[in-house]
Amino acid sequence: MRLGKRHWTVMVSLLLLCCLVMPQWASAHAYIVKASPGENEQVATAPERLTLEFNESLQTAFYDIKITAPDGTQADDGNVQIDAERPHILETGLRTGLGNGTYAVSWKAVSADGHPIQGAYVFHIGEPSGSPAGLADLTSGTGQAGGPIKWILSLTDWIQYLGLSVILGTLAFLLFRIAPASMAREPMEVPGSYKLLWISYAAASVAAIISLPLNTLYESGVSLNEFSWGLMGSALKLTSFGLIWMAQMLILMLLAVTILSGYDRDRSLKIRIWSSYGSLVLVLGWLLTHAMTGHPAAAEQRGLAITMDYVHLIAAAFWIGALTAMAVCLPPLADKLPPKVRGEVYWGAIRRFAAWGIGAVAALVATGIYSSLVILPEPVLTSLFTTTYGYVLLAKIVLLLVMIAFAWRHARTARQGKDNRLAGSLKAELAIGAVVLALAAVLTHLSPGQPEAAGPFKEVQTTEDGSAITLQVSPNVTGENQFEVGVKRPDGSIVNDLEQITLTLTHLDMDMGIYEVTIPKNDTGVYQAEEYISMPGRWSIKVHLLTRSLDSLDAEFEIDTANP
Structure with missing residues (x-):
């Protein structure tokens, strides 16, 4: 089929509308914008409270803060809470009676998009005392938790x-008359459609049911032997996923009723058709529940993103x-016909599908551009080529472009109508589509804001008098680093008579306060110190x-410091 002026107008209008309403980037995962006491902050006396302020609201389940004293004992009072009036606190x-020294803070929470996050940092009461006991066991920086369980969730x-x-x-194929009307007395009599619907329903239902315990493990961060019904109850009552899961269960039960009714020969054709339309609406509702979880739920313009x-x-x-x-x-319909007319059955259906497919492609392109610009951190092109999320999105x-190429080839063949069987490339297009859906499921559980490790940092700068200052930071990841x-x-000639070497670190992406690293003087001309960096992102030194x-x-x- 050729794209007419009307089709091009619709596609261009969608793309222009997408660009006009494009919001500023909003992080897909919560992160700390202010901490009190802050990262590496040195306070004269012990504070009464520790407060973490995030860029977005947190869910009221599976959160915690643990503060470790220099001797490894617990320094917090165990009364961890989310501020009822300010859910981002x-x-x-x-x-x-806390003494002087360096204290380690380890925290975890669940962000608005349903992804668990966690991190750690240190502050000092009086003079620093070095790394607190057990600091190496804490999760450094701010990052997504979940471990292998998130890949199992991606599978479901x-x-x-x-x-x-x-x-x-399948319902669209039957109800929108993409199937050849002359081959069946009524839409619901197309061979294979009943079995196809029930197999698909069973697979989606089982995956949805087991997603609740899996998601509870994912968000709570507990091990399998710590899992309990109480945890799952908390997930149902206190997390956005729990509420959406209950809606999915209601849809699941209603969908079984409407599919049965649509194929009940004891009912009139009109009722069967309307029951099938009901199934269509319920599937659309089920898809809506998936759009309400994940990255769009944390966007600045949440309604538009969803x-x-x-x-x-x-x-x-x-x-x-x-396509499926x-x-x-x-094939079961066409096999009843003489070989000479089978091609018209096949390619006639593809021509009717292409009329709908043009709109689907336009919607995929427009909404895909929008979602990428909403989710990927700025600069978008850099994030696209430097993050795992970007690599999966590129794939x-x-x-998707390969699928469009196959679709164009099939539409061209449909105009000619020469072949009397479905092209093998149609199955290839279908297989690629399944992989695209798999990548979409993986993207749901990937953090778009964590760049790959940049490796050790080394740079030389020349001062006004011509001296060359070299700074090296290794391994340039969150945790212990060597500054040289x-x-x-x-x-x-090497300068080896320095009396004072001070590094002042400031995080450029969020308010983490300012802290200093003092490097001991020596006569070798090589000045080194070990210091802890607990937050990924851009730092000024x-x-x-x-x-x-x-x-x-x-x-x-x-x-640019990355997670290890």
Whole structure:
């Protein structure tokens, strides 16, 4: 089929509308914007409370703060809570009589998008005392938790996507007359459709049912032997996923009734048709529950982000599901006909599908651009090529383009109508579609804001008098790092008479306060210190050097620290 002016107008309008309503980027996972006491902050006396302020609201389940004293004992009072009036505040009290030294803070929570997050940092009461006991066992930085369980959840999501896509596509194939009307007395008599619907329903239902205990393990962060019915009850009552899961169970039961009614020959054709439309509406509702979880739920313009994700899911589900229905249901119909006319049955259905497919492709492109710009951190192109989320998204885009190429080939063949059988490439297009859905399920549980490890940092800057200051940070990940400073005079000789070496670190992405690293002086010309970096992201490091002759040398560096 050729794209007419009307079709191009619709596609361009959708893309323009997408660009006009594009919001600013909003992080897909919660992170700390302010802590009191802050990262590496040195306070004169022990604070009464520790407060963590996040960029978005937290869910009221599976949160905790643990504070470890220098001797390894518990320093918090165990009264951890989320502020009822300010749900983006997580806080706890501290015990009385705390002594001087370095304290480690370990926290965990569940962000608005349903993903568990956790992190750790240190602060000091009086003079620092070095790393607290047990600090190496804490999770450094701010990152997504979950471990292997998130990949199992991605599998259950994929099975649900596949099952719902096939149900949606099969119903569309039958009700929208993509199936050849001359081959069956009524839409619901197309061979294979009944079995296809029930197999898909069973797969999606089982995956949805087991997703509750899996998601409880994922969000709570407990091990399998610590799992309990009480934890699952908390997930049902206190998390957004629990509420959505109950809605899914209601839809699941109603969908079984409408599918049965649609194929009940004791009912009139009109009731059967309307029951099948009811099944279609319920599947759309089930897909909506998936759009209401994950990254869109944490977007700044939540309603718009969910709508865009919902349209994206519907378009993909229709495309892949209708292809499945054609591959399964068309051959039994066409096999009853002489070979000479089978081609018209096949390609006539593909021509009718292409009329709907144009809209699906336009919706996929527009909503895909929107979602990428909402979720990926700025700069978007850099994030696309430097994060795991970006790599998976690129793979999805490439496969989608391959599907579009196959679709164009099939539409061209349909115009000619030469072959008397379905092309093998239709099955290839269908297989690629299944992989696209798998990648979509993986993206749901990936953090888009965590760049891959950049490796050790090394940079040389020249001061006004021609001196060269070198800064090295290794391994340049959250946790313990080695800071090394080297200085050479304009003539290339090493400066080894420094009296004071101070590094001032400031986080450029959020308010983490300012803290200093002091490097001991020596006569070797190599100045090193071990220091803890607990937050990934961009840091400014100001190097201040003072020589014995009281000359000062200054330089400023910017590093990008990653999670280990």
